[in-house]
Amino acid sequence: MSMAPTSESPLARAALITVALVFLGFFLLLPLLAVFSEALRQGAGPFLDALHTPDALAAIRLTLLIAAISVPLNMVFGVAASWAITKFQFPGKALLITLIDLPFSVSPVVSGLIFVLLFGANGLFGAWLAEHDLKIIFAVPGIVLATVFITFPFVARELIPLMLEQGKDDEEAAISLGANGWQTFWHVTLPNIRWGLLYGVLLCNARAMGEFGAVSVVSGHIRGETNTMPLHVEILYNEYDFVGAFAVASLLALLALVTLIAKTVLEWRFGLHAGARH
Amino acid sequence: MTTRDTHLALRRRVVLAGALGLGLMLAGCSGGGSKSGAVELTNVSYDPTRELYQAINPAFAAFWKQKTGKDVTFRMSHGGSGKQSRAIIDGLEADVATLALAYDIDAIAEKGKLLPADWQKALPDNSAPYTSTIVFLVRKGNPKGIKDWGDLVKPGVEVITANPKTGGGARWNFLAAWAYGRKAGGSDAAAEAYVKQLFQHVPVLDSGARGSTTTFVERGIGDVLISWENEAFLAEKKLGAGKFEIVAPSISILAEPSVAVVTANAKKHGTTEVADAYLRYLYTPEAQTAIAHNFYRPRDPAIAQQFKAQFPEIPMVTIDKDFGGWAKAQKTFFDDGGVFDRIYTKK
Numbered sequence: 001m002s003m004a005p006t007s008e009s010p011l012a013r014a015a016l017i018t019v020a021l022v023f024l025g026f027f028l029l030l031p032l033l034a035v036f037s038e039a040l041r042q043g044a045g046p047f048l049d050a051l052h053t054p055d056a057l058a059a060i061r062l063t064l065l066i067a068a069i070s071v072p073l074n075m076v077f078g079v080a081a082s083w084a085i086t087k088f089q090f091p092g093k094a095l096l097i098t099l100i101d102l103p104f105s106v107s108p109v110v111s112g113l114i115f116v117l118l119f120g121a122n123g124l125f126g127a128w129l130a131e132h133d134l135k136i137i138f139a140v141p142g143i144v145l146a147t148v149f150i151t152f153p154f155v156a157r158e159l160i161p162l163m164l165e166q167g168k169d170d171e172e173a174a175i176s177l178g179a180n181g182w183q184t185f186w187h188v189t190l191p192n193i194r195w196g197l198l199y200g201v202l203l204c205n206a207r208a209m210g211e212f213g214a215v216s217v218v219s220g221h222i223r224g225e226t227n228t229m230p231l232h233v234e235i236l237y238n239e240y241d242f243v244g245a246f247a248v249a250s251l252l253a254l255l256a257l258v259t260l261i262a263k264t265v266l267e268w269r270f271g272l273h274a275g276a277r278h
Numbered sequence: 279m280t281t282r283d284t285h286l287a288l289r290r291r292v293v294l295a296g297a298l299g300l301g302l303m304l305a306g307c308s309g310g311g312s313k314s315g316a317v318e319l320t321n322v323s324y325d326p327t328r329e330l331y332q333a334i335n336p337a338f339a340a341f342w343k344q345k346t347g348k349d350v351t352f353r354m355s356h357g358g359s360g361k362q363s364r365a366i367i368d369g370l371e372a373d374v375a376t377l378a379l380a381y382d383i384d385a386i387a388e389k390g391k392l393l394p395a396d397w398q399k400a401l402p403d404n405s406a407p408y409t410s411t412i413v414f415l416v417r418k419g420n421p422k423g424i425k426d427w428g429d430l431v432k433p434g435v436e437v438i439t440a441n442p443k444t445g446g447g448a449r450w451n452f453l454a455a456w457a458y459g460r461k462a463g464g465s466d467a468a469a470e471a472y473v474k475q476l477f478q479h480v481p482v483l484d485s486g487a488r489g490s491t492t493t494f495v496e497r498g499i500g501d502v503l504i505s506w507e508n509e510a511f512l513a514e515k516k517l518g519a520g521k522f523e524i525v526a527p528s529i530s531i532l533a534e535p536s537v538a539v540v541t542a543n544a545k546k547h548g549t550t551e552v553a554d555a556y557l558r559y560l561y562t563p564e565a566q567t568a569i570a571h572n573f574y575r576p577r578d579p580a581i582a583q584q585f586k587a588q589f590p591e592i593p594m595v596t597i598d599k600d601f602g603g604w605a606k607a608q609k610t611f612f613d614d615g616g617v618f619d620r621i622y623t624k625k
Contacts, residue, residue: 116368121369130369138369220365221365222320222353238325
């Protein structure tokens with residue numbers, strides 16, 4: 001089929017567009033505006049003060065640190081896994097694909113509890129960790145583990161369909177012309193998948209910064225130390241500090257918006273859209 | 279070609295493993311290190327004590343510095359009391375636990391073996407340096423005319439309380455209601471009938487005290503909130519003065535939020551002495567005054583006298599005398615198959 005407009009009547013088209021816009025307005029725009037208006041209810045001063053407390057700053061720092069560790073890890077993993085799945089045949093491939101999807105289907109709370117069961121004081125490795133004075137749960141490594149687990153599928157799930165569609169002709173051509181593995185990867189595969197990869201990384205980053213459930217289970221909620229931004233929002237809300245809670249929430253929303261805008265700008269700058277080949 | 283690809287895949291795997299290890303190592307370093315010289319105390323507490331310990335911690339730090347010349351800093355963790363207890367058992371390394379009820383610290387002793395079973399004898403007054411009780415919070419002008427427990431089960435009255443299976447405060451609420459039912463009806467059967475009737479007036483059962491306060495105050499649901507006294511004062515003061523009123527019932531329960539040194543952790547951190555001094559400091563007149571300012575009832579008779587006007591006089595039953603202690607009350611009322619299951623499922 002061509003990309004020509006469909007044959008629906010103008011009325012049906014208008015109705016569809018209206019439904020989509022109203023839906024968007026009610027379920028996305030309105031809540032977002034509510035967050036910002038609540039945060040600024042007492043003006044910009046209290047808003048900035050709330051972000052300037054040591055606990056809020058520590059939460060922001062921790063959230064950025066967690067994203068900075070877990071996103072590159074999952075980027076490398078995602079590329080490696082999609083490469084393996086789409087370019088080779090090997091036993092257990094179907095199992096690998098299923099496992100990659102696992103974090104999507106498991107409730108985040110369960111994901112967190114898995115790590116408590118493994119690394120908690122009474123967990124599988126608990127005694128060994130205590131003996132060697134290593135802290136995983138209720139410390140930064142536990143939060144990183146939970147976040148990596150939760151954001152596992154994002155990059156791979158973006159890349160696998162894309163790389164399947166592209167096939168392996170380009171790589172085979174490059175290698176038959178004498179390129180080695182790295183050259184093939186840098187000059188052929190990576191340019192082919194860059195938009196998909198970027199999109200996956202952005203989604204992965206948004207979730208890494210926003211994850212609540214799994215992180216809540218393994219965090220221990222120590223103020224200024226193991227509270228990420230979403231956890232800090234909940235605590236402030238529970239302490240009736242609504243301006244503070246919504247100030248941090250709006251910053252979190254802002255970070256998400258910035259990543260989306262960055263993606264749009266990049267696409268526009270290169271005149272390409274995600275998934276297009278070079 | 280295939281060998282080259284395998285090589286590539288292998289190399290990538292090595293890189294991945296290396297990056298993972300490096301990331302965890304970096305994270306471990308940034309998470310663990312304690313400052314040299316200064317002692318660090320981790321206080322794992324429940325939700326409403328934030329302001330209280332914000333006032334007490336700097337005062338104790340100054341006291342300790344003067345006494346020993348050493349610095350002490352604090353790591354605070356707040357959450358639902360039961361959840362915090364669970365976290366300590368799972369390895370959250372609290373030096374001191376300051377929770378909503380003795381049962382949650384009993385659980386740490388029993389399941390985690392991190393402190394002796396008779397921890398409650400370590401400090402004066404059952405290891406509860408401050409107390410509270412259960413009162414009613416009603417909307418301005420008390421439109422439903424609520425004066426006592428009996429008014430809560432009148433037609434058309436909606437009562438907000440949390441689920442006693444999950445919330446510490448909610449257990450105190452339940453037992454206070456039971457005490458009224460027993461006094462008014464003269465028997466446990468009458469108490470059960472009253473409490474059953476009461477829970478038929480509860481439209482939303484939140485999981486914790488903070489949740490039900492938010493339901494009542496923020497979402498505007500219900501005519502009366504059964505609440506910790508300190509929560510009720512806080513809600514009245516912080517969330518709109520003049521929007522709510524506190525009603526003192528004819529009978530309530532003495533709530534004793536307990537504190538204890540988690541001895542195994544303190545020993546490991548070398549903080550036994552300072553942790554013990556910290557909890558003992560809670561009994562000093564300075565700390566007792568801060569306690570009263572934060573709407574908890576002080577133990578010190580002189581300070582209590584000083585703040586007499588702030589707290590209504592309410593006859594109170596106690597968990598040990600009237601319910602045979604927490605272990606028994608927990609088993610009778612809140613464990614699976616207990617009284618609460620019976621009255622709530624047979625709604």
